[in-house]
Amino acid sequence: MNAPAPALPLLEVEGLSVAFGRALAVDGISFAVARGETLGLVGESGCGKSTTALALMRLLAGARIAGAARLGGDDLLALDEGAMRERRGADIAMIFQDPGTALHPMIRVGDQIVEALHAHLPLSEREARERARALLGKVGIAAPEERLAAYPHEMSGGMCQRVMIAMAIACSPRLLLADEPTTALDVTVQAQILDVLRDLVTETGMGVILITHDLGVVAGMTDRVAVMYAGRIVELAPTVTLFARPVHPYTSGLLDCIPRLDSGWDEPVPAIPGSVQGAMDLPGCRFAPRCPRASAACAEVPRLREIEPGHLVACWNAP
Amino acid sequence: MSEVLVAAEGLARHYRLRGGRTLRALDGIDLGIGPRATLGLVGESGSGKSTLGRTLVGLQPPTLGRVRFEGRDAGATDPATLRRLRQQRQIIFQDPSGALNPRMTVGDTIVEHLRVQGWSRPEARARAAAVIERAGLQADFLPRYPHEISGGQRQRVVIARAISTDPAFIVADEPVSALDVSTRAQIMNLLRDLQAERGLTMLFISHDLSVVAHMCRDVAVMYLGRIVELAPRAALFRAPRHPYTAALLAAIPLLDPVRERARARTRLKGEPPDPSAVPRGCRFHPRCPRATDICLAVDPPTRALDPGHRFACHHPLDPA
Numbered sequence A: 001m002n003a004p005a006p007a008l009p010l011l012e013v014e015g016l017s018v019a020f021g022r023a024l025a026v027d028g029i030s031f032a033v034a035r036g037e038t039l040g041l042v043g044e045s046g047c048g049k050s051t052t053a054l055a056l057m058r059l060l061a062g063a064r065i066a067g068a069a070r071l072g073g074d075d076l077l078a079l080d081e082g083a084m085r086e087r088r089g090a091d092i093a094m095i096f097q098d099p100g101t102a103l104h105p106m107i108r109v110g111d112q113i114v115e116a117l118h119a120h121l122p123l124s125e126r127e128a129r130e131r132a133r134a135l136l137g138k139v140g141i142a143a144p145e146e147r148l149a150a151y152p153h154e155m156s157g158g159m160c161q162r163v164m165i166a167m168a169i170a171c172s173p174r175l176l177l178a179d180e181p182t183t184a185l186d187v188t189v190q191a192q193i194l195d196v197l198r199d200l201v202t203e204t205g206m207g208v209i210l211i212t213h214d215l216g217v218v219a220g221m222t223d224r225v226a227v228m229y230a231g232r233i234v235e236l237a238p239t240v241t242l243f244a245r246p247v248h249p250y251t252s253g254l255l256d257c258i259p260r261l262d263s264g265w266d267e268p269v270p271a272i273p274g275s276v277q278g279a280m281d282l283p284g285c286r287f288a289p290r291c292p293r294a295s296a297a298c299a300e301v302p303r304l305r306e307i308e309p310g311h312l313v314a315c316w317n318a319p
Numbered sequence B: 001m002s003e004v005l006v007a008a009e010g011l012a013r014h015y016r017l018r019g020g021r022t023l024r025a026l027d028g029i030d031l032g033i034g035p036r037a038t039l040g041l042v043g044e045s046g047s048g049k050s051t052l053g054r055t056l057v058g059l060q061p062p063t064l065g066r067v068r069f070e071g072r073d074a075g076a077t078d079p080a081t082l083r084r085l086r087q088q089r090q091i092i093f094q095d096p097s098g099a100l101n102p103r104m105t106v107g108d109t110i111v112e113h114l115r116v117q118g119w120s121r122p123e124a125r126a127r128a129a130a131v132i133e134r135a136g137l138q139a140d141f142l143p144r145y146p147h148e149i150s151g152g153q154r155q156r157v158v159i160a161r162a163i164s165t166d167p168a169f170i171v172a173d174e175p176v177s178a179l180d181v182s183t184r185a186q187i188m189n190l191l192r193d194l195q196a197e198r199g200l201t202m203l204f205i206s207h208d209l210s211v212v213a214h215m216c217r218d219v220a221v222m223y224l225g226r227i228v229e230l231a232p233r234a235a236l237f238r239a240p241r242h243p244y245t246a247a248l249l250a251a252i253p254l255l256d257p258v259r260e261r262a263r264a265r266t267r268l269k270g271e272p273p274d275p276s277a278v279p280r281g282c283r284f285h286p287r288c289p290r291a292t293d294i295c296l297a298v299d300p301p302t303r304a305l306d307p308g309h310r311f312a313c314h315h316p317l318d319p320a
Helices: A049-056 A081-087 A109-120 A125-138 A157-168 A187-204 A215-221 A239-244 A249-256 B049-056 B079-088 B106-116 B121-134 B151-163 B181-198 B209-215 B233-238 B243-251 B257-262 B293-297
Strands: A011-020 A023-033 A038-042 A064-071 A092-095 A175-179 A207-212 A224-229 A232-238 A305-308 A311-313 B006-016 B022-033 B038-042 B064-069 B089-092 B169-173 B201-205 B218-223 B226-232
Touching: A011 A049, A023 A049, A023 A207, A023 A224, A023 A232, A038 A049, A038 A215, A049 A064, A049 A175, A049 A207, A092 A157, A109 A125, A109 A157, A125 A157, A157 A187, A187 A207, A187 A215, A187 B243, A207 A215, A215 A239, A215 B257, A224 A239, A224 A249, A232 A239, A232 A249, A239 B257, A249 B181, B006 B049, B022 B049, B022 B226, B038 B049, B038 B209, B049 B089, B049 B169, B049 B201, B079 B089, B089 B151, B106 B121, B106 B151, B121 B151, B151 B181, B181 B201, B181 B209, B201 B209, B209 B218, B209 B233, B218 B233, B218 B243, B226 B233, B226 B243
Parallel strands: A038 A207, A038 A224, A092 A175, A175 A207, B038 B201, B038 B218, B089 B169, B169 B201
Antiparallel strands: A011 A023, A011 A064, A224 A232, A232 A311, A305 A311, B006 B022, B006 B064, B218 B226
């Protein structure tokens, strides 16, 4: 925990841009993830965090993607579809917010995991079944043998998310993209699923990009955090630093406007004025119309600059 | 109990399922909310919190028990009383997009709401302009359609509609859950201001205990159709007596990486069971770390030790 920018990154993203027609959803972002590291990607709806993950998985048909994303010597964005198919699952895997729709409703979960295994590993049917059973045990499913024969609708949301995680790690990927993996779950179940993910990272040493809007989840799960606003990274720092000394006005506004469980009950909750609507069309800093520190300088796009080792911020007026 | 505006007495709402099973969404609720008070209602999915809210405003009748409003049975059927009860009890839903007709302008939405309650068109128009402004939007929002405005603005429209009939009681069912964090605070503050300024009585439903802590002085915790604990917020958050309340609090991640990582990992087993298969005895016993034989057999009665603090548990936690 608390690692500065990794020296030998597992994944290195450089100048990633994603455009749908005229709309630029992700605007030239760069970051890296080390082996065994969990990077949080946070921001509000429409900030481009999920689009970033889908672009890395090459699951965005019809989008124009620029930049590079190097994973173990290959640029994922430059691979042809056949080569990419070999990487998906084996090198880079993804879990989604809604496990109910991510699983096939009419195939038994055991068969879905076995299919994922067969895609990349030369296993016999029996070996694959055995492996699927072990995977279900690993993600904390009781009586895994019986569960292999279950259909998704026979299982709860938390159980389905465990199956999704089992499928994602089936072929031991080096990088896991987790897109709001616990947002659809109740808080007591969320805690269980986050424990499973945390233990898997320690055990396998895989890198994780955890996409979430929940800063509490970020606080407990990540080593570093990238905060996104309207398609750009506005601040990137070790998690402990970001919570202790947020520098970008958006980051500090975001942290302030979350009601605390234990304090300030009778005070109004500080809000960030305005909304993100229309921000993508702004020429300069996209947060400027909502920013208490905005000045004439903000008419130009601020670049990410390093203000202390490992702590980057894109703001003209940050202290 | 002292003065009460809205009360639930032995309230139950059961749904008959195929195969003869019964889903017990509400299974014996006793509750009173005083005038100008805001009661928070928390619980996980399937706990029955939305059903309770809908039943209290009269959107659905109870299977057993009754709702009282200003001391009188709210199950009345004469049209004049019904209309008055509808104006007096309003509800705000979680998803403002689903709560607004996409083919109606903001203004028409509010005017229509008032016309149904018997307002004349000019009166309703004037009223719409006034409440939309009170909800923090300018009058030029009236001719716009829901898709032309942001999620936070849509929720402001829903709130404006709810206050347009000058209700005494509002159920806010997860009113900020669908909103982004930065917008959420704006809507919370608006609801707090309205509550204070109009002397509203509110039931504030949320799965997010931090939001509830900021909105409500008293908080009720539901589990599988029952209120398992009800207390002033300070007592509930700092010294919960029911093991389920304690587990809910322990599962909420702290906004502080250092403290969050240092916390002990105490996790509940399993998931909230299906409300169509409520466990015998204490309904929480299959997940409870303190359960003993009596919990398997006997449904714990609700006890009140301190005034205003009640819970249903055979083995409550010590008051810290």
